[in-house]
Amino acid sequence: MHIAVCVKQVPDTTEVKINPETGTLIRAGVPSIINPYDHFALQTAIELKKAHGFRVTVISMGPPQAKSVVQMGLALGADDGVLLSDMAFAGSDTWATSYAIAKAVKKLGKVDIILAGMQAIDGDTAQTGPGVAQQLGIPQVTFCVKIDVDGRKIIARKLIDGGYEVVETRAPALFTMIMPPDYTSKYPAFLDVHASLRKPYHVWSASDIGAENHYLGLKGSPTQVARIYPPPQREKAAMTNGSSQEAVEKILDIMRKEHFIE
């Protein structure tokens, strides 16, 4: 089987600062990382490769420096890398991005499994993976913590409220991944990083994947971002303890003081 893994380079949101005056993100000096959910998807693909001898292709869409996440995939054991990079892609929303990735997957030829992260930590939309499945007209299973393959049958363990659901489907299908509690991320050894430079790596433009320009970038994006702003700081919560009776009394006291109730 052939697995395509979708990975995105994102700013390390734990390091992102917001300019208090303008409300915009200060990107300078913020390190870029592989989206953690995609990192897990990548590791899942590599494990399937090890277990079954599958072929793994890493795909990312982004500016030239996003090569980094593709190369990381190659260093961790993927066979080929593809970066979709073109000014025409700039400003794409999740719809336009799904369109471009779906086009790239088609160009790859026969792909049996597509793995993506549940969501990217910079946008938190969780739309791109499902969008790709929709564009390709294949089944999708979201929020998966584990994937097993048995012939053409794929068994996914999907996280749901309060437990797991076991979902079976047939290839080709797309899965979005979320880390199980016992997960540890893997990083490549120095030698593997070095060796990854010799693996096949391609940069594809919009025309390389046969994408139509009016479906791409800002003009191909139905979503328009009006404004980004930090949510107002929440005031400190007051905690009450003691018996429920005492706690209720205290809360009522506070509500009276703040004139919520008389």
Next chain:
Amino acid sequence: MPSMDAISRNLMLDSLRDYARKNIPYDFIREKDQANEFPDKVLKDMYDHSILGVHLLMVPEEYGGVSGGTYDIYRICEALAHIDLGIATAVFATFLGTDPLNVGGTEDQKKKWLQRIAKENLMVAYAATEPDAGSDLVNLRTRAEHVLKNGQLAGYRITGNKQWISNGGVADLYTVLALAPGGPCWFLVERNMEGFAPGKHEDKHGIRLSNTAALSLDNVYVPKENLIGEVEGQGLLQAQAVFGYTRVMVAAFGLGAGWEAVEQAVRYSQQRIQAGGPLSDKQGYTHKLIVPHAVKLEAARAYIEETSNRLDGGEHGLQTEGAIAKYSATEAGNKAADDAIQAFGGYGYTRDFPVEKIKRDIKITCIYEGTSEVLEMTIYRGRWQEHLKSRGRYYIDLADRMDALHDRNPEVGARAAGLALRALAAVMEECRVQKLTRHQAITFRLGRLISMCELAYVFAGASAKERYSESVRFDTQAWQAMSRIFARDAALQMATEGLAMVLGSVDTAGNIAAAVDMDGVQAVQKGMMADMDLVAVKLKQTFKAK
């Protein structure tokens, strides 16, 4: 070796930092530090080519390594120093130990040994220092006697003692400096060779996670193929040839550990409330204990980067530059760590906070790979030659370039750097005329002033660039303010100290007082307070409280 592409380098840095995050928490380091224990599992992983393989940076690709350049190694050394300088030293010793092979080894030797180092994850030690030969290796006592077989040279018997050898008790392979009949040379000695015995793990002030031991060699037989280069008498030249490069590594240690201390102090100062507000808002505190160190460390960074790039670009030696890089970065780091304890107050004086350990650790960087005083001497010697050769123009030319830079970009402190360089040229010339370099103290002092002025020169140039290198965590506004602060300080110190130094050693001074242009130096001090304020704010933004 030229450096690798930025993406590969940063992927390696990410892997290293991730390993440290998961496996080397402060509690672990603290425990090992107190127990004076070598963290062998961590070092095994660092040397395991399937886990990290940091040592492969020193091994060329054709022998199974990753062919790191100086810039790559500087970045990795800096990152290691942020983690722990003892662990960093345990990696560095292999870098050092591998160097004589890389520089002087024959093709067969490189193939055999570098491949083994890469594939078998060998830990190496570099054994030059002896009980009676420290800064001055000419006093070398360890002997290598010829062993003949059928009248032909078959090998050597090595006898002697080595002192303070990093990885001494734990290495698999040792590059040992010994005096053969044809002069000093490096020999490859394996741990299990008969007559070879490492001493106990020393009880040190700092870098207690690094194993340091004496070595005793009693008639250790090595085949002649283990003489690096297979020609006697090349040892000191081979050692000298890489000083530019190895000193950049220790410079990166001073930079990394020094910054770690400053970063911790900046974060802490935002949480610690005294007299109604966070310490980070108190100028008397930030402008004394934090800002000056951040500025000096960044000046040293600019210099380290320039030297690394020149080495990677194919320039050879650069011993004076390597000395300036190491001297400035380690002295700046050491003082920064000292003030970081001060910035933490009583808490800084306990082992609950890492700054106390950083302070103990970082001191070694001012001692090994050339003590600060030996470097002052080296720097003076290198540049004194330039001063004489150029008939006093060397620093005047640099000053002219600074004036030209100031005309293009008045924001980087180039005017002040130019004043510093002109004063330096004047003071050096006065020293020549009055024969003042007969005083060793003056030569060392010159070494220090030269370093400072050259840093001002390089920092101004670097901060004027359109794009900064990947390691700079500040924006243009902040980095240029730092460069201005550094240059003003350099001009002031150069002028006052240079003058005082000359006046203190002569009966009648020439026109040196006029030559240092004190009025100009005072004029460029304008704006200093505002710049210090700005840098204090930028530091807070860059290193937020956790």
